[in-house]
Amino acid sequence: MKFKKNAIVSLTYITLVVCLLFVLIPFAWTVVSSLKLESDILETEVRWIPKTVTFEHYKWVIGMRTERVTETAKTLGLLIAYRNTGIATVGTALLTVISAILGGYALSRFNFRGRIPISILVLSTALFPLVLMMVPWYLILKKLHLIDNLFGLVLTLSAFVTPFSVWMMKGFIGTIPPELEECAMIDGCTKVGAFMRVTLPLITSGVVAVVMYTVVMTWNAYLLPLIVCGSTNTKPISIILMELFSFYGRTYWGGLMAATVVTCLPVVVLFVFLQKQFVSGMTAGAVKG
Amino acid sequence: MKKSQLPKLRFLIPYLLLTPTLILVGSFFFYPVMQAVRLSFTKFYLLASRNPQFIGLGNFQRLLQDSVFHKAMIQSIYWVVGSNIAHFLIGLGFALFMNQRFKFRGLWRGLFLVPWVVPVAVFGILWQWMYNMEWGIINLTLLDWRIVDEPIDWLGNKNIVWFSVILANGWKNFGFMYICFLSGLQTIPGNLYEAAKIDGANRWQKFIHITISGLRPVLTVVILLGVVWTFNDFNVIWLLTKAGPGYDTVVYGPLLYLQAFKFYRFGYASAIGITGFAGVMIAAILYVKKMEIK
Numbered sequence: 001m002k003f004k005k006n007a008i009v010s011l012t013y014i015t016l017v018v019c020l021l022f023v024l025i026p027f028a029w030t031v032v033s034s035l036k037l038e039s040d041i042l043e044t045e046v047r048w049i050p051k052t053v054t055f056e057h058y059k060w061v062i063g064m065r066t067e068r069v070t071e072t073a074k075t076l077g078l079l080i081a082y083r084n085t086g087i088a089t090v091g092t093a094l095l096t097v098i099s100a101i102l103g104g105y106a107l108s109r110f111n112f113r114g115r116i117p118i119s120i121l122v123l124s125t126a127l128f129p130l131v132l133m134m135v136p137w138y139l140i141l142k143k144l145h146l147i148d149n150l151f152g153l154v155l156t157l158s159a160f161v162t163p164f165s166v167w168m169m170k171g172f173i174g175t176i177p178p179e180l181e182e183c184a185m186i187d188g189c190t191k192v193g194a195f196m197r198v199t200l201p202l203i204t205s206g207v208v209a210v211v212m213y214t215v216v217m218t219w220n221a222y223l224l225p226l227i228v229c230g231s232t233n234t235k236p237i238s239i240i241l242m243e244l245f246s247f248y249g250r251t252y253w254g255g256l257m258a259a260t261v262v263t264c265l266p267v268v269v270l271f272v273f274l275q276k277q278f279v280s281g282m283t284a285g286a287v288k289g
Numbered sequence: 290m291k292k293s294q295l296p297k298l299r300f301l302i303p304y305l306l307l308t309p310t311l312i313l314v315g316s317f318f319f320y321p322v323m324q325a326v327r328l329s330f331t332k333f334y335l336l337a338s339r340n341p342q343f344i345g346l347g348n349f350q351r352l353l354q355d356s357v358f359h360k361a362m363i364q365s366i367y368w369v370v371g372s373n374i375a376h377f378l379i380g381l382g383f384a385l386f387m388n389q390r391f392k393f394r395g396l397w398r399g400l401f402l403v404p405w406v407v408p409v410a411v412f413g414i415l416w417q418w419m420y421n422m423e424w425g426i427i428n429l430t431l432l433d434w435r436i437v438d439e440p441i442d443w444l445g446n447k448n449i450v451w452f453s454v455i456l457a458n459g460w461k462n463f464g465f466m467y468i469c470f471l472s473g474l475q476t477i478p479g480n481l482y483e484a485a486k487i488d489g490a491n492r493w494q495k496f497i498h499i500t501i502s503g504l505r506p507v508l509t510v511v512i513l514l515g516v517v518w519t520f521n522d523f524n525v526i527w528l529l530t531k532a533g534p535g536y537d538t539v540v541y542g543p544l545l546y547l548q549a550f551k552f553y554r555f556g557y558a559s560a561i562g563i564t565g566f567a568g569v570m571i572a573a574i575l576y577v578k579k580m581e582i583k
Binding site: 012013016017019020022023024025026027029030033041042043044045046095098100101102103105106107110112115118121122125126127128129130131132133134135136137139140155156158159160162163166170216219220222223226227237238239241242245256258260263264267268271272275278279282283 | 292298300301302304306307308309310311313314316317318319320322323324325328382383386389391395397399400402403404406407408409410411413414415416417418419424426429430432433450460465468469472514517520521523524527528541542545546549550558559562563565566569570575
């Protein structure tokens with residue numbers, strides 16, 4: 001009996017290891033490659049432990065090592081790309097959180113004419129093909145002179161993430177009893193004051209979920225910047241990574257691997273800390289919807 | 290009091306609160322769709338700097354004869370079915386497995402979601418590097434273990450490329466089904482399994498009649514979203530193969546992109562887009578009616 005139990009336990013852990021390998025091997029191979037010398041990367045032998053560990057590729061990413069492929073680094077401007085992604089993320093998060101709190105509050109607390117049709121319209125955008133939107137989006141942004149402009153990117157990204165964020169926020173606000181605000185108003189708060197002091201602190205985890213969702217989607221964006229960002233001054237890191245990959249046919253693999261690791265680091269770190277809120281937000285939106 | 294001064298305008302508050310959302314959604318989703326419909330009846334080359342020229346159903350007639358479009362539609366079916374089977378199997382397998390008790394469960398649970406939250410460009414690089422013919426770990430390992438004698442061209446051989454892109458997409462996007470199944474599994478009361486055990490049900494019967502039927506509500510929604518999202522997706526195929534070799538992995542998204550932003554045929558591209566969109570929406574509505582999702 002004990003033997004059988006041990007067998008089941010070890011089988012569980014073996015399965016766990018297999019699953020983890022499936023998920024982690026692409027990352028592990030990239031991290032290992034980013035630490036190898038360029039000559040060792042291009043060797044036709046399986047080597048999971050680098051012969052020599054080097055950080056030269058990381059130095060190249062942050063612009064400290066310019067002697068190699070100087071032109072590539074200059075033209076591609078990795079650091080500017082990280083800056084652009086950073087600005088786009090912050091801008092999108094701000095715009096989205098504000099519109100999500102306002103919209104979510106309206107949809108969960110008020111009973112007004114058109115509430116259900118509006119909810120359906122907002123939710124249905126999840127089924128729209130982004131690639132079809134690109135043609136009109138391009139024309140709209142061109143008309144507004146927002147092509148190759150970070151604000152144009154922020155605006156379109158916010159439009160893209162707002163519907164689901166509103167839906168998430170509606171769910172979070174719905175869990176807070178409205179009586180709490182009424183009590184605060186009896187104690188002399190205004191409607192806005194009651195919201196700020198009572199409800200807002202209680203939906204922090206909802207705000208975190210929305211921000212996390214925005215960050216993931218902004219770093220994820222590839223098609224949109226491919227079309228609206230024309231120059232180095234606005235291109236985010238996702239575009240630059242792919243350009244680095246196909247730069248003049250000959251890829252500088254070490255630098256590309258290091259840049260890839262640096263690019264996924266912020267998202268992964270944030271995700272590890274905020275996993276719980278993110279998952280509850282995503283499933284609340286999808287499963288209850 | 291303010292409230293009594295403006296009693297008649299109180300009904301405006303929710304609309305006011307919804308204004309930012311409605312502006313964004315209206316001007317970046319609903320207006321564009323109408324514009325795409327309008328463009329689909331026109332001949333419009335972006336670079337020609339001429340206004341769209343109305344040509345009636347010309348673009349749609351051309352669609353009927355366009356062999357690349359036919360190919361894209363047929364391949365979209367392979368792509369959607371293949372990817373969703375992969376997502377379903379990996380997602381359900383991982384969710385069932387993670388629903389057990391063992392050490393550091395929270396940590397492992399989260400790790401499985403990392404591929405899903407990682408930027409899609411990073412995904413492109415990771416898998417280009419895995420599938421690389423000369424230095425990719427897959428080929429190196431297979432050669433090392435003497436499973437193959439020659440390196441395999443994972444993304445360039447048209448007999449293998451579908452397997453490669455679906456596997457990579459399975460890795461990237463199983464996370465959504467996985468978290469939905471995981472939260473669905475937690476709503477199944479444990480005493481159902483005990484009752485089934487008393488009634489003498491075997492493992493397989495318990496799995497079908499309790500687990501799967503308990504997941505049914507989640508399943509219907511998740512499959513709908515999975516199918517629509519995979520059909521609409523552009524990034525995964527584009528980052529791995531750029532619809533190649535030739536047009537062997539062209540599907541809806543990449544085809545639309547090529548027509549619009551490589552050949553600058555905005556009118557024709559809109560016609561492709563609208564056709565695909567209408568097809569998916571009709572299928573989705575029929576599915577919702579059949580499944581009676583509320």
